[in-house]
Amino acid sequence: EIVMTQSPATLSVSPGERATLSCRASQSVSSNLAWYQQKPGQAPRLLIYGASTRATGIPARFSGSGSGTEFTLTISSLQSEDFAVYYCQQYNNLWTFGQGTKVEIK
Amino acid sequence: EVQLVESGGGLVQPGGSLRLSCAASGFTFSSYDMHWVRQATGKGLEWVSAIGTAGDTYYPGSVKGRFTISRENAKNSLYLQMNSLRAGDTAVYYCARGLTEGAFDIWGQGTMVTVSS
Numbered sequence: 202e203i204v205m206t207q208s209p210a211t212l213s214v215s216p217g218e219r220a221t222l223s224c225r226a227s228q229s230v231s232s233n234l235a236w237y238q239q240k241p242g243q244a245p246r247l248l249i250y251g252a253s254t255r256a257t258g259i260p261a262r263f264s265g266s267g268s269g270t271e272f273t274l275t276i277s278s279l280q281s282e283d284f285a286v287y288y289c290q291q292y293n294n295l296w297t298f299g300q301g302t303k304v305e306i307k
Numbered sequence: 308e309v310q311l312v313e314s315g316g317g318l319v320q321p322g323g324s325l326r327l328s329c330a331a332s333g334f335t336f337s338s339y340d341m342h343w344v345r346q347a348t349g350k351g352l353e354w355v356s357a358i359g360t361a362g363d364t365y366y367p368g369s370v371k372g373r374f375t376i377s378r379e380n381a382k383n384s385l386y387l388q389m390n391s392l393r394a395g396d397t398a399v400y401y402c403a404r405g406l407t408e409g410a411f412d413i414w415g416q417g418t419m420v421t422v423s424s
Binding site: 202233235237239244245246247250251256257288290292293295296297298299300301 | 342344351352353354357365367368401406408409410411412414415416417
């Protein structure tokens with residue numbers, strides 16, 4: 202099983218600032234990596250797939266990068282609606298999620 | 308509107324069984340891989356099962372042999388038969404649509420399963 206490790210567990214950021222979230226795979230997943238956003242009481246929403254492709258309707262302030270075992274989700278200028286939990290997911294070998302990073306208001 | 312709606316959750320005793328359903332609408336259901344994902348209260352996401360367009364199925368070790376995913380394309384429906392349920396299976400269960408390249412682009416609102424005596 203491929204283990205996905207996200208860091209940090211919690212990220213405190215002020216509105217308008219940049220947020221950088223990390224995700225590491227226990228073995229290479231190539232570019233088969235997605236990012237999801239989840240708000241309380243809601244289902245997850247796909248943000249990024251293929252490590253760097255934004256899903257339909259996702260604002261340009263969200264960007265993804267990386268390949269192999271190291272990946273990054275960057276939110277260039279945090280808006281109030283971006284405070285949420287973010288999960289990475291690999292789909293190179295079955296499917297596994299990271300444990301999540303909570304982005305909270307500083 | 309593309310939509311997934313889960314149903315069938317509830318309270319079940321340890322060792323019991325439950326069958327979840329997911330009704331799909333707004334897209335050609337038969338053309339997509341489908342998945343179940345669960346989330347215990349306050350915890351992260353855990354992939355539970357997948358079924359391909361050809362009916363091929365996949366499971367993680369935590370549920371293999373206990374859970375069975377199936378689909379009925381004529382009814383635009385996805386199912387999850389859960390047997391030998393344990394307290395650790397307590398979670399919200401989501402169905403999700405799989406993109407060709409593997410990510411999950413559409414999610415239902417979830418159905419709660421509680422395993423308790």
